[in-house]
Amino acid sequence: MRFISLIILLLSTHLFAKEVTLKTPQGGSFAIHSTEGFISTDQLIGKHVFLFFGFATCPDVCPLTLQRMKQLASSLTEAERANFRFLFISVDNERDTIEKLKSLKNTYGNSFIGAVDSDEKLTEITDLFGARYRRFKNKKNHLVIDHTDSIFHIDQQGKWVSTIPFGSSVESMQKELRVKTPAPQIIHPARSAKLLDQNLQCDLGVKPCSIKHGRDEFTLTLSPYPITTEKPFYVSVTAKSQNLKPVEVDFQGVTLNMGFIRPPLSQVSKDSRFETKKLSLPICELDRMEWTVRLIVTEKTGKLHYLDYRLITLE
Amino acid sequence: MTLRIAHPYNRSMVKVLSLFLVLTSLSALGSTPYCFDVDGMTCSQCVKKIKEAFSEFSYLESTKVSLKEASVTILSKDSLSPAQESHLLKTFKDLKYKAKKVKCASSP
Numbered sequence: 001m002r003f004i005s006l007i008i009l010l011l012s013t014h015l016f017a018k019e020v021t022l023k024t025p026q027g028g029s030f031a032i033h034s035t036e037g038f039i040s041t042d043q044l045i046g047k048h049v050f051l052f053f054g055f056a057t058c059p060d061v062c063p064l065t066l067q068r069m070k071q072l073a074s075s076l077t078e079a080e081r082a083n084f085r086f087l088f089i090s091v092d093n094e095r096d097t098i099e100k101l102k103s104l105k106n107t108y109g110n111s112f113i114g115a116v117d118s119d120e121k122l123t124e125i126t127d128l129f130g131a132r133y134r135r136f137k138n139k140k141n142h143l144v145i146d147h148t149d150s151i152f153h154i155d156q157q158g159k160w161v162s163t164i165p166f167g168s169s170v171e172s173m174q175k176e177l178r179v180k181t182p183a184p185q186i187i188h189p190a191r192s193a194k195l196l197d198q199n200l201q202c203d204l205g206v207k208p209c210s211i212k213h214g215r216d217e218f219t220l221t222l223s224p225y226p227i228t229t230e231k232p233f234y235v236s237v238t239a240k241s242q243n244l245k246p247v248e249v250d251f252q253g254v255t256l257n258m259g260f261i262r263p264p265l266s267q268v269s270k271d272s273r274f275e276t277k278k279l280s281l282p283i284c285e286l287d288r289m290e291w292t293v294r295l296i297v298t299e300k301t302g303k304l305h306y307l308d309y310r311l312i313t314l315e
Numbered sequence: 316m317t318l319r320i321a322h323p324y325n326r327s328m329v330k331v332l333s334l335f336l337v338l339t340s341l342s343a344l345g346s347t348p349y350c351f352d353v354d355g356m357t358c359s360q361c362v363k364k365i366k367e368a369f370s371e372f373s374y375l376e377s378t379k380v381s382l383k384e385a386s387v388t389i390l391s392k393d394s395l396s397p398a399q400e401s402h403l404l405k406t407f408k409d410l411k412y413k414a415k416k417v418k419c420a421s422s423p
Contacts, residue, residue: 057357058357140354147358283362285382
């Protein structure tokens with residue numbers, strides 16, 4: 001009897017796992033402890049907010065970004081500056097305090113708002129934007145912090161309108177503020193999709209991998225080899241199918257949350273070849289990182305399905 | 316003219332000899348690892364920064380950075396001269412990391 005229950009449980013778990021909800025981060029309002037007190041993003045409506053996740057003792061990305069923000073603020077007119085805020089959320093709540101962030105405000109001016117909160121709150125906020133952060137100690141017991149390095153632009157209506165890549169120039173960010181960017185239309189913030197099939201034996205890091213499902217066949221190729229975390233690459237899909245069209249490809253860290261990475265696929269030729277734009281995966285502390293690469297395909301009716309592939313990136 | 320090796324023992328010997336020759340030449344061509352304990356690598360950007368800096372050295376084959384182990388392993392095409400080694404250490408210093416050369420687990 002116990003054996004039968006176990007079989008039923010295993011079967012139901014298996015069937016349940018076949019349907020997933022594909023969530024698309026779309027920003028949203030939040031409140032956090034900051035250098036201006038407990039502040040809600042609703043209070044910042046009417047201002048352009050550039051949101052960044054970092055930490056005070058960060059040696060490279062944060063000082064460079066903070067410096068660019070300072071330069072950007074000084075390059076703006078007085079009226080523009082009054083309507084611009086740089087919201088620096090520290091993901092190092094072990095060492096960064098509001099007092100410490102206030103000292104950054106002295107350096108980086110009135111446009112700067114420093115904020116820090118509990119891990120629960122930080123995760124809630126990073127999830128809104130598909131960002132990630134992770135703290136861990138190295139073998140010398142020193143704290144290492146990994147975090148998303150892009151800037152999230154929230155417009156004067158409180159809508160997340162764009163993601164500015166790390167290292168963007170002051171001029172491009174100035175343009176970003178001056179030219180009205182329409183908020184992206186996220187028609188389906190959460191959609192359910194059913195598993196069609198999977199091929200977890202083949203490693204996309206070294207060769208193309210195919211999945212045959214009935215008469216359909218989908219071959220995924222990442223190039224150029226070898227696929228590593230810091231090197232940009234392309235994803236291409238060859239689809240042999242009458243009814244299903246590839247739309248997106250989603251990269252998920254198997255053991256670590258690596259944030260939202262789901263580039264769209266565009267058809268590049270009549271022979272059912274689809275490609276993403278150039279993308280790169282974030283670096284993590286693992287020497288060997290395993291990813292689930294989920295190919296999302298759609299029926300003509302809009303019903304979604306997915307196929308799971310595997311990728312291993314080596315440091 | 317083709318060389319015919321009829322005896323099975325001779326065939327095995329040729330196989331062993333070929334394997335020996337391949338291994339010897341591979342070992343002669345093999346890279347030399349140099350390992351460093353590195354202080355100050357506190358975020359993932361450090362990985363990019365270090366790899367980019369060392370990619371400029373034509374005599375290096377690859378650079379592996381481990382944030383967790385606080386270490387950098389560099390593979391060199393040949394053995395490095397003392398001047399090249401100190402150049403590597405200076406590069407770490409210029410990047411604001413404290414690096415110390417250590418014995419690699421797999422070094423000769």
